[in-house]
Amino acid sequence: MTDSTAEAVESFRLRARAWLAENMPRVDVDAVPPPPGDDDAEWVRTRELQKKLYAGGFAGICFPSEYGGLGLTPEHQRAFSEESEGYEMPLLLNVPTFSICAPTIMDMGSEQQKRERVSAAIRGDEILVQFLSEPSGGSDLAGLVTRADRDGDTWVLNGAKTWSTCAYAADYALCLARTDWDAPKHRGLTMFLVKVHQPGITMRRITQVSGSTEFCEEFFDDLVLPADAVVGEVNGGWAVASRQLFHERTAVGGGSPFTSGRGTGRVSQPKPDLVQIARASGRTADPRVREMLGEGHALEKVQEQLIHRVSIGLETGQMPSPAASIMRLAHAETDWRVDDLALEIAGGLAVSGEGPGRVGDNFLMRQGASLGGGSTEMSRNIISERILGMPREYAADRDVPFSQVKRGSS
Ligand SMILES: Cc1cc2nc3c(=O)[nH]c(=O)nc-3n(C[C@H](O)[C@H](O)[C@H](O)COP(=O)(O)OP(=O)(O)OC[C@H]3O[C@@H](n4cnc5c(N)ncnc54)[C@H](O)[C@@H]3O)c2cc1C
Known part of the structure; x- marks a missing residue:
C-alpha cells in the first residue's frame, strides 16, 4: 500500500531512467552464454546487481517500506521494468525469491520472518527457494510424506524433496512437511523456513538432458529446526502452501507485481x-x-x-x-x-x-x-x-486420516 506522499509514476520513471543510465551495466548482446550448469558466477553477479538496486533506492518496489521495500504500486514497478530493458538486472531473483517466497512470507509469516528474510532478500543478501515436490510426486502436494516430529521446543525433519530450482545457490527454503499423520492430508501439514546449507541436509544437483544442473534434490536426516522456523500455524501449512501456489501461478503466468525487470530467467537463456x-x-x-x-x-x-x-x-x-x-x-x-x-x-x-x-x-x-x-x-x-463451477474431481482420500490412506504398494 502506498501513502498519499508517494511519488507520481511519471516522476519515478524519469528518476529511474536517469539512475539506470548512470549506474547499471548494459546487457552485452554479443557475450557468449556460459555452458548450462556452469552458472555459479551468474549468482555472484545477481547478488551484486541486487545490492546495486538496493543502494540506489530501486529495490523491492512493491514491498512495504518497513521490510526494506519502497511501498509503491504495480504501476511504479511496471514503469521501472520498462525502463530497465537493455540493462543487466538480477532477473534470477524474480522467481522464486521475490515473486513467490517473499510475498508468501509477507502474507503468512511472523513479524520476525518478514523483518529478517524479506529484508535480507531485498538487500541482495539472501536467496529464497521452494522445497515442495517430492520423489513420490508433485501434483498431489498435500499427499507429501516428508515428516517433521516435535521434540521439545524443536522439530526434527526427515524425508526428501526434489526439483528445487537453484537451491544450491540459496540461503533459505520454504519447506512443507507432515506434522500430524492422523489428520486428513490437507490438515496435517506445516510450513517451515529452512536454512538450506547446514548439517542434516544432503543436496545433490540433477543433470538434465540439456546439461543444466539447476535442479536439486535434498535429503533430510534428523535435521533439527527451531520452533520459530514454523511459518503460519502448526498443522496450518496448507493455508500457507495455498498462498504460495497462488503467488507461484501468478509469477509463472507473468503477472506478479514483485518481479523487477523484463523476464524471470537467465540472461544467457533469453x-x-x-x-x-x-x-x-x-x-x-x-x-x-x-x-x-x-x-x-x-x-x-x-x-x-x-x-x-x-x-x-x-x-x-x-x-x-x-x-x-x-x-x-x-x-x-x-x-x-x-x-x-x-x-x-x-x-x-x-x-x-x-x-x-x-x-x-x-x-x-x-x-x-x-x-x-x-x-x-x-x-x-x-x-x-x-x-467455472464444474464438479470436483473424485478423491478417495478426502477426509480420511492420512495414516489410513493407501499409498504406493500399501
Ligand atoms: C522448470 C521447473 C521448475 C520447478 N521448480 C520447483 C521448485 O523450485 N520446487 C519444487 O518443489 N518443485 C519444483 N518443480 C516441480 C513441479 O512443481 C512438479 O514437476 C509439478 O508439480 C508436477 O509434479 P510431478 O513432476 O511430480 O508430476 P506428477 O505429479 O507425478 O504428475 C505426472 C503427470 O500426471 C498429471 N496429473 C497428476 N495428477 C493429476 C490430476 N489429479 N488430474 C490430471 N492430471 C494429473 C500431471 O499433470 C502430470 O502431467 C519444478 C518443475 C519444473 C519443470
Missing part, C-alpha cells in the same frame, strides 16, 4: 526472438516463415493482454485468486508454441547451436513450462472447479 532467428537462418522472405513470425507476434500480444486483464482483475478483487491459473496455463501454451516456432524457423541452426539464442536447449526444456509452477492439467482442474 526467450527466443523469432525475427532474429529468421534473419540468422536467412529465411525472412519465406512466406511460411513470415506466417510463423506473425503467429509468434500475435501470441505475444494476446498473452500480454491476458496478463494485463487477469492481473488487474486480481489486484482489484474482481477476479478470484484461482484466476491466476488462467495466466499460468496461457504461459505454458504460448511457450510451447514459441519454442516450436523457433525450432522450425531455425532449422539446422537449432541443432548446431549456432545462431542467436539457445533454440535447441530451449526446445529440450520445452515441457518444463507445463510442469514448473504446477502442471497445466492441475491448472485446468482449478479453472474448471473453482472458476
